[in-house]
Amino acid sequence: MLALRNQTARFRSFAQENLEASQKGMKRWYDQNATLVEIQPRQKGGVMAPVEPRTLQDKWTRPFEVVERKTEVTNLVNLQTPKNPLRVLHVNRLKPHFVRTELSMLLATDDGVEEESEPLPDLLSAGERMGLWRE
Secondary structure, rough: OOOHHHHHHHHHHHHHHHHHHHHHHHHHHHOOOOOOOOOOOHHHHHHHOOOOOOOOOOOEEEEEEEEEEOOOOOEEEEEOOOOOOOOEEHHHHEEOOOOOOOHHHHHOOOOOOOOOOOOOOOOHHHHHHOOOOOO
């Protein structure tokens, strides 16, 4: 019985060592592409809410405001809901909100320079010649 107890203790320590080595490897693999999101107090953003498993998109809820930064990865957030306004959330579920200016909404301007461009090909007549469709 003593031999069985010793063997079990050896197996347990062996499993513990392998578990620690595996955890270090998984952490190193995860941390390669992980970025820390810094959200400051009084900054607004969106909260990722759990969705049904059939949907493939993340669901970002209404804006929130960070009240206090609890730790490096958790924030006290005002969700602006009557039922549960203040919650502590992990930064993985938070997305900072950036206000767009009028200049960033500007796509292109016409500065009066005229450029000569080639005429566009007539795809309808080309399709008819190839027999793809007829009028």
